[in-house]
Amino acid sequence: MIGGPSLPQERRVVTAIPGPKSAELNQRRKEAVSAGVGVALPAYIVAGGGGVLVDADGNSLIDLGSGIAVTSVGNSAPAVVANVQSQVEAFTHTCFMVTPYELYLDVAERLNRLTPGHHAKRTALFNSGAEAVENAVKIARHATGRQAVVAFEHGYHGRTNLTLALTAKNMPYKQHFGPFAPEIYRVPGSYPFHDGRTGMQAAETAIRRIDRELGGENVAAVIIEPIAGEGGFIDPASGFLSMLAQYCRNHGIVFIADEVQTGFARTGDMFACDHEGVVPDMMTMAKGMAGGLPLAAVTGRAEIMDAVHPGGLGGTYGGNPTACAAAIGALDTIENDGLIERAREIGEIFYSRLGAMAEKFPEIGDIRGRGAMIGMELVEPGTGKPNAGLTSALAAYCHGEGVVILTAGTYGNVIRFLPPLTIPDHLLHEGLDVVEAGIAANV
Ligand SMILES: *Cc1c(COP(=O)(O)O)cnc(C)c1O
Numbered sequence: 001m002i003g004g005p006s007l008p009q010e011r012r013v014v015t016a017i018p019g020p021k022s023a024e025l026n027q028r029r030k031e032a033v034s035a036g037v038g039v040a041l042p043a044y045i046v047a048g049g050g051g052v053l054v055d056a057d058g059n060s061l062i063d064l065g066s067g068i069a070v071t072s073v074g075n076s077a078p079a080v081v082a083n084v085q086s087q088v089e090a091f092t093h094t095c096f097m098v099t100p101y102e103l104y105l106d107v108a109e110r111l112n113r114l115t116p117g118h119h120a121k122r123t124a125l126f127n128s129g130a131e132a133v134e135n136a137v138k139i140a141r142h143a144t145g146r147q148a149v150v151a152f153e154h155g156y157h158g159r160t161n162l163t164l165a166l167t168a169k170n171m172p173y174k175q176h177f178g179p180f181a182p183e184i185y186r187v188p189g190s191y192p193f194h195d196g197r198t199g200m201q202a203a204e205t206a207i208r209r210i211d212r213e214l215g216g217e218n219v220a221a222v223i224i225e226p227i228a229g230e231g232g233f234i235d236p237a238s239g240f241l242s243m244l245a246q247y248c249r250n251h252g253i254v255f256i257a258d259e260v261q262t263g264f265a266r267t268g269d270m271f272a273c274d275h276e277g278v279v280p281d282m283m284t285m286a287k288g289m290a291g292g293l294p295l296a297a298v299t300g301r302a303e304i305m306d307a308v309h310p311g312g313l314g315g316t317y318g319g320n321p322t323a324c325a326a327a328i329g330a331l332d333t334i335e336n337d338g339l340i341e342r343a344r345e346i347g348e349i350f351y352s353r354l355g356a357m358a359e360k361f362p363e364i365g366d367i368r369g370r371g372a373m374i375g376m377e378l379v380e381p382g383t384g385k386p387n388a389g390l391t392s393a394l395a396a397y398c399h400g401e402g403v404v405i406l407t408a409g410t411y412g413n414v415i416r417f418l419p420p421l422t423i424p425d426h427l428l429h430e431g432l433d434v435v436e437a438g439i440a441a442n443v
Pocket of ligand 1: 127128129130131133156157158159225229230258259260261262286287
């Protein structure tokens, strides 16, 4: 089956979801795939494009998740497909560290230009967000000669050993997987719905903790997601990030923005840092970068990135030519199709529809985010306590009705919306109708 934007842009439910073919495949999964690899919605996909995913039983699902903020340009975006096809026919791999190729340079130059700040920059390419974060920490330690790394409450940075140490949440990520890498310290971030503090107050608290417990001169890096993703789509109060960045500048600390989830038009800016004009020393990127192919990057100040001895960074597959070709296609699509603007439009639709629902349902405690990265925190009316039960019931309801939505949050009580930026308005409204019916059915 051929995917891409020419797929009919409709919700079509022709069997139970998952249907019989998916159920059969899911049985094979249980016998072949580690039980440790979880699946949110076991509808097996055969094609995707625009704003839909088609499953093995012929159901057409509205995609409000983009494979976790990856297919922002849509599945099988034409420019991605064309670039990948011509690249796989030319060559599929050489290893950039053995015999290099121009596409890697194209991606590096593009990221150096697109990321915030006009200073000289350098880029290194990797395969996954976690690998990018690992390398950002390696580089920051090498460049500063310091060891301590500061991360935040509700932070998520990946599932490898070092990145698990940076990640805040135990279940399901860290449980029984320790011991974790040392010299990682966690401080409170800014969570306006819960802490009620201004950005400046929250930053002062974090900075006081760093000063008192570590001493700024011992810190190699501070790493933060400009909007916390897995932790619950928490956008910090304004001023928080810039005050933190200023503190880092004053103490020679490398300020790393982990834009793995927020990057590439998702938040209505090319990067979430652009919103407040925050200029990080280093940025990690992955998810939305290559239209679904595995590619990740670290871009940073030239003097920091070049501090590492030649041969100190790399990996067999990092910057794979096919993934680089896909990234060029995805970046062209973002720029040529106005997807930054489109992310803002999508956000407007969500904020107005969800805002109207919040008037009706006191279970909706908070609606937040930026652009097409939208979180809805569900609470128990009266107490305001996290309502994880309603959150999972709502997700299950939507899945059964052919709408793919994702959950998030330290307390498991946030629905997150990450639609492809190519989704048409009528599917957004239809998906939100299902969400509304799902809340009504479960409160
Ligand atoms: C997903 C994510 C990662 C990890 O990326 P992987 O490609 O899954 O390794 C790191 N940081 C953030 C902010 C993420 O959202």
